[in-house]
Amino acid sequence: MTSDSDVRRRPLTSYVGRAEDxxxxxxxxxxxxxxxxxGxxxxGKTRLAAQVASSLTRDFPGGVAVAGLGELRDERLVPRAVADSLGLHDKAGHTDLDAVVAYLRPRRSLLLLDNCEHLRDGSVGLVTALLRDCRDLVVLATSRCSLGLAGEQVLTLPPLAVPDDEITTAEAALTFGAVRLFAERAANVLPAFEVTEGxxxxxxxxxxxxxxxxxxxELAAARIRALSPSQIADRVEKNSAVLASGLRMPVERHRTLRATIEWSHSLCTETERLVWARCSVFAGQFELSAVEAVCAEDGGLGSLAVLDAVDGLVDKSVLARIDGTDKVHxxxxxxxxxxxxxxxxASGDELTVARKHRDHYARLIAQAADAWFGPGQDEAYERLMAAHADIREALSWSLRAPGESSVALEMATGTIEYWVARGAAWELRDWIDRALDVAPPETQGRARGLAIAALCAALHADLPRARRRLAAAEAIEDEDAAPYIAHASAFVRMLSTEPNSMFRAAEAVRLFGERGDVxxxxxxMFIQGVALAYRGxxxxxxxxxxSMRRLCEEAGEHRYRSMALFGLGVAEVCFGGDLDEGERCIRAALEIDLRASDVLSAAYRVDGLAWVAARREDWVRAAELFGTAATLWDRCGAEPDVAVTMSHRMFHQATRDALGEGRFQAAFAEGRRRNPHDALSGPPSVPIGEPAMLAPLTPRESEIARLVAAGLSNREIAARLVIARRTVETHLQHISHKLDFVNRTQLAVWVEQRDAARGPL
Known part of the structure; x- marks a missing residue:
């Protein structure tokens, strides 16, 4: 299971225990x-919940999922956040909630739903449905207030324990969580610091x-480089006293936290305060370029000053630094x-900053669109993934702000491939529909938006809605929309097995080609090619x-190249062509998908290799490959849709008939246990079993720990295991909590020591 949450994105700092809690x-x-x-x-609700959840993986064989709501500001996206945490793609004819329920219903799982308070209605609706329909599901939520549901067990988390006046020695003081936390965080800032008798x-x-x-x-500990504990304590007491007279808060610790934040703010430079305020517009993690776009001013605050302010805010623990593969967020x-x-x-700059924020992410989408068909595709995808929370925020603001709906429509329709690859075509469809609903009829690009909305509806097999959107697009006289309309029309016709899909696809290919939009x-082109094969x-x-394949190769593009190879494979395997060549094409497509950790595409390719085995009457291998494909379909909450239903059903049934139910199920179950990489090399030479566990890690965590020890990056681990990279990051977060490690080197050394003690496997 995966996570797109605040828990996953926090730095790997040590955990100061709350054993009783x-x-x-x-x-x-x-x-x-x-x-x-x-509380x-x-x-510390999030940290405690993550610690507990990571320690219970053995109690929940169906998995532990962490879904953070802190980045969301829209109730409608709560089910999508959970679907993302489970790695589920949206599914034709099903809502996100339907997909989550279908995935969790047969599993004994734990769901950590973090930061619910600002989306309480959405959280209550989701939890109510999940607990009603998923009998073996347990939910652990964090919120500043209870959800108010029947049967809810509420634990109000107290602050960390602090010593009383009778504690006078360092040794005794360090037995209290508050002192230990300060000591550890201060030592992170100033390694020489320690709590002493002095x-x-x-x-x-x-x-x-x-x-x-x-x-x-933690905020106070960040000052230890410049101030002594005595000086920090004096300033905290002074600031708290000043603020107390102006606050009327029912809980004393609310006042204390507010006072500490105010104090941290007062210690910032004027530029740091400005950047702090303006960075509050970000919903998720952000790059320096985004900070510069939002904070810099022509003739005023320059990029160098912004960088200095960011450095200062990191030093003061106002901003958390997240180290990526090649960029810092x-x-x-x-x-x-x-x-x-x-x-x-209060500054009066809110509107200006929000528009700068929106403009930055609109440019990011446009840059991704320009780079998508080429060697920069992976980088574009990763940048959009990292910016997803802020893309949502930029879209939402554009829909709320008067006169900005056309920008929302342009953003939503800019890079449809990203949303499909992410498994969020339904979310894209929703953003486009909302933009169309608020945009004036004369909005430029409306017809194109309607055509792309039709394409999105067709991706979910919602053909009636797709046809309505197409009719609305065709009713608008807009030459710019013609290729988009032809494309959507071809797809709708192909899915509904209507005539002329090939001709509409050819029209779209021609019109886009005339515009140089390869x-x-x-x-x-894929639709037209498969339609040609279908017609004989x-x-x-x-x-x-x-030709499609060569265009992709010349451009250095791989996602559409995989599609072209799969189309060639389908043509050869299903329509009387060269079976060996068809297998080579499908295998080549699968190799691309495994490198990119594209689970949904890999599911199609492995299914296609099962067709090849069935054509050869290698029935056991066909059943095993169908089993491996089924595991992939399950991982992304999908199934062979109408685009491949005919071939899938035909070969699946032929395999079942040839083997008989008992032998088919045995081979199918064996295939389910195999790694999709095995489909490229044939059955494994030794039986597949769970990797040797490294207690207290789960089998999957043990597998990932060993790959870290072998020097693989998160991306390489994801490709090896055919899971999303965010899934790898979540597992590493759980491992760090269990073992109290702060970096990969510690983990690698630990694995080597444990395996050396175990002896040869």
Missing amino acids: ENEVRRLLGVGRLVTLT AGGV NVADVVRLCRGLDGLPLAI YRMLRLLREYGGRRLA RRQMHP DLPGARALLG
Whole structure:
């Protein structure tokens, strides 16, 4: 299971234990199906929930999923966030909630739903449906208030324990969580720091003054490079006293946290305060280029000043640094973002900054569209993935702001391939539909938007809606929309097995070609090629799909190249062509998909290799490959749709008939246990079983730990295991919590020591 949450994106810092609280959460999870951790912001709900969830993987064989809602500001996207955490693609004829329920219903699973308070209605609706329809599901939620559902077990999380006045030694003080957290975080900033007999009284005074709130302690610890514990404690006490007279808050620790944040803000330079406020517009993680786009001013604040401010905010723990493969990203904890947002609103710059934010992500989408058909495709995809929360925010703002709906429509229709690859075509369809609903009838690009909306509806086999959108597009006299209309029409006709799909696809290919838009020629070319094979023109199909393949190779593009290869394979295997050549094409397509961790495409390709085996009457291998493909379909919550139903059903049934039900099910089950890479090399030479476990890790975590020890990157691990990269990151987060490691080197050394002690496997 995967995660797109705040939990996954937090840095790998050590966890200061809350043993009693952990045990109580585990106890409650054993007696109820919904446990909600409540408490003030900054008290550590997310961290405790993640720690508990990562320790319970053996109790939930169906998996532990972590879905963070902190980046969302739209109730409608709550089910999508959970679907993303499970790695599910959206599915024809099903909502995101339907897909999540279908996946979780047969499994005993734990779902951690983090940061529910600002999306309470959406969270309540989701949890109600899941607990009703998924009998073996347990939900652990974090929220500043309870969800208010029947049977909910609520645990209000207290701050970390702090010493009383009688504690006077460093050794005794460090047995308290608040002091230990301050000591560890301060040592991260100033490695020479430690709690001693000389400073223990001031450290205790400081932790007491901060009421043991983890976030407040971390913010205070960030000042240790410039101030002593005594100086920090003095300033905390002074700031708290000043603020107390102006605050009327029912819970004392709310005042303490507010005072600490205000104090951190007061210690920032004027430029840092400005950048803090403006960065509050970001919903998720962001690059430096995004900060510069939002914060820099012509003739005012320059890029170098912005960089210095970012560096200062990282040093003060206002911004968290996230190290990626080749780029650094930043993110802001939600409480600090909320505070910055209030400052931004008070400044009067909120509208200007929001528009700069939207414009930056509109440019990002346009740049991705330009780079998609070429060697920059992977980088474009990764940048959009990392920016997804802010793309959503930019779209949402454009729909709310008067006169901006046309930009939302342009953004939503800019790179449809990204949304499909992400498995979120339904979400794209929703954004386009919402933009069309609020855009004036005369909006430029409306006909094109309607045609792309029709294409999205067809992707979900919603053919009636697709036809309505097509009719609306055709009713608008807009020559610019003609190739888009032809493309959508061809796809709708192909899915409904109507005549003339080939001719409409050829029209789209011609019109896009006249505009030099090779990227948008690709899918219509695939439709036309398969339609030619279906009509018996195998030479024509080979020529067209071969041309598509060459265009992709010349451009250095791989996703459409995989599609072209698969089309060639289908033509050869299913329409009387060269079986060996068909197998080579499908295998080559699968190799591309496995490198890209494209699970949905890989499912089609492995299914196609099962057809090849069935054509050869290698029935056992066919059944095994159908089993491997079924595992892939399940991983992304999909199934062979109408585009391949005919071939899939024909070969699947032939295999079942040839083997008989018992032998078919045995081979099918064996295939389910195999890695899709085995489809490229034949059956494995030794039986596939679970990897030797490295307690306390699960089998999958053990497998990933060994790959880390072997020097593989997250991307390479994802490709090897055919899982999403965000799934790898989630597993590594769980491993870090279990083993209290902060980097990959520690993990690699630990694995080598454990395996050496175990001896030869």
